[in-house]
Amino acid sequence: xxxxxxxxxxRRRLRSTLGAGLGLLALAGSLVACSDGSxxxxxxxxxxSPSASDSEGPKVTHTExxxxxxxxxxxxxxxxxxxxxxxxxxxxxxxxxFPPSKLSRSVIAAKKMVxxxxxxxxxxxxxxxxxxxxxNSFAFLAKKNFFDNTVCHxxxxxxxxGLGMLQCGDPLAKGDGKxxxxxxxxxxxxxxxxxxxGMPLARGTVGLAQAxxxxxxxxxxxxxxxxxxxxxxxxxxxxxxxxxxxxxxxxIIDKIAKGGIIPFNGDPTADVRGExxxxxxxxxxxxxxxxx
Numbered sequence: 001x002x003x004x005x006x007x008x009x010x011r012r013r014l015r016s017t018l019g020a021g022l023g024l025l026a027l028a029g030s031l032v033a034c035s036d037g038s039x040x041x042x043x044x045x046x047x048x049s050p051s052a053s054d055s056e057g058p059k060v061t062h063t064e065x066x067x068x069x070x071x072x073x074x075x076x077x078x079x080x081x082x083x084x085x086x087x088x089x090x091x092x093x094x095x096x097x098f099p100p101s102k103l104s105r106s107v108i109a110a111k112k113m114v115x116x117x118x119x120x121x122x123x124x125x126x127x128x129x130x131x132x133x134x135x136n137s138f139a140f141l142a143k144k145n146f147f148d149n150t151v152c153h154x155x156x157x158x159x160x161x162g163l164g165m166l167q168c169g170d171p172l173a174k175g176d177g178k179x180x181x182x183x184x185x186x187x188x189x190x191x192x193x194x195x196x197x198g199m200p201l202a203r204g205t206v207g208l209a210q211a212x213x214x215x216x217x218x219x220x221x222x223x224x225x226x227x228x229x230x231x232x233x234x235x236x237x238x239x240x241x242x243x244x245x246x247x248x249x250x251x252i253i254d255k256i257a258k259g260g261i262i263p264f265n266g267d268p269t270a271d272v273r274g275e276x277x278x279x280x281x282x283x284x285x286x287x288x289x290x291x292x
Contacts, residue, residue, distance in 0.1 A: 050167060050209035050223040050240060077108045082133035084189045087219075092181060094171035095188030099140035107136050107291070113244065115168075116288040117152075119256060122224070122249030124206050126291075130195040131243045134208060134218065138243075139291040141187060141220060147289040151175035153182040155261050155280035160268045164227030166253055167209055167277075168286060169220040177262030177279040186219035193218065199242035201230045204250055207240040215239070226253045256282045 084098045108128070113135075115122040128135045141147060153173035156163045172185035193216050199205055202225065209221040218241055233240075246253070257280075261268065264276030271278040 050165060050207060050221075077103055077129065077132050080132045082136050082191065084133075084137070084191050087186065087188055087190060092172050092185045093188035094146065094185065096141065096144040096146055098189055099137050103132055103136055104139075107132070107139050110135050110139060110291045112247070112292050113138060113142075114288075114290045114292060115147075115249075115286060116290075117252070118285040118287065119282065120249060120252040122252060123247050124244045125247045126244040127195060127199065127242070130198050131241060132194070133191055134194055134241055134243050135291065137187075137191060137218075137220075138289070142289040142291055145288075146171060146187065146220065147286045150286050152256075152284035152286070153179075153279060154271070154277040155257065156271070156278070157257060157261060158227060158229060160261060160263075160278060161272050163230050163233070164203075164257065165223040165225045165230060166256060166280065166284070167221060167223045168284070169209070169222045171220065173277075175279045175283060177264050177277070180264075180276050182277040182279070183221070186221065190217045190219055192216040193239065193241050195242055196239045197234075199245075201225060201234050201238075201240065201242065202228045204246045205242055206244050206246060207242045210240055224253055226250070226257050256280050256284055 080103055082099065082101050082103070084101070087093060110126055110128045113124040113126055115124070126135055147169070150168070150171050151173055152166055152168035153170050153175040154167035156165050156167070158164050167183070170183055170185040171187070173179065173182040175182065193210075201207065205225050207223055207225070208218040209223050210218055222243070224246060259280060259282035261278040262281055263278055264270040267276075268278055270276045
């Protein structure tokens with residue numbers, strides 16, 4: 001979103017920052033609006049970015065990692081210690097506890113994340129070795145039924161904001177294009193980045209929503225890219241924790257994208273300015289998330 005909007009929550013700020021940066025990029029390169037990012041031909045259209053739920057939860061007694069890059073990870077996943085920190089921002093949250101700091105055998109063996117929605121099943125091949133703490137978080141939230149009956153609140157399209165992605169994971173979102181707080185909710189905790197630069201932000205890739213200015217503030221929100229044009233984000237220095245690639249269900253994502261958006265209160269540029277989320281016209285309800 002834009003730098004002027006959603007300053008009330010970190011999640012909003014993340015979106016704003018990405019949006020603003022993409023808007024500048026669109027002006028410089030005359031990019032066609034794709035989801036989440038740049039502008040239209042008439043004006044510097046908002047550029048929205050994957051905004052992550054920055055809610056953190058109660059304080060955790062773990063040391064904070066500063067650069068949890070793949071190279072810094074232990075050679076064995078059994079040696080990994082994850083850090084999950086309380087959210088002190090006041091962002092809305094559905095807190096169900098903190099994930100364990102050590103990985104279970106099932107998490108170490110995790111290969112896929114299966115998202116069952118009212119539109120169909122989406123299967124994501126996970127990069128568990130590169131993003132063990134992210135997978136650990138999703139496995140914990142999935143067991144708590146955190147994602148059940150939540151909606152994908154944001155659809156960024158090339159025609160509106162210069163990016164192409166479907167964003168989900170806000171447990172409190174309405175997904176109706178009217179609720180200004182959509183995109184602000186999270187699990188009540190945050191954790192550090194992983195696998196930065198380890199996977200291109202291309203069609204089919206799945207990442208954790210976060211803005212360039214708010215590193216290490218991952219939560220429960222994630223986005224699924226349905227275009228290769230999102231690589232412009234990484235070109236401008238945006239870094240996201242990329243957790244895997246869709247192996248089944250891209251046809252479902254394409255169908256949702258082709259269905260178009262519900263502009264936030266009738267103004268699609270509000271999404272870019274960080275004032276609201278353009279919701280998918282084809283309502284997407286997550287019925288279940290499973291790590292297998």
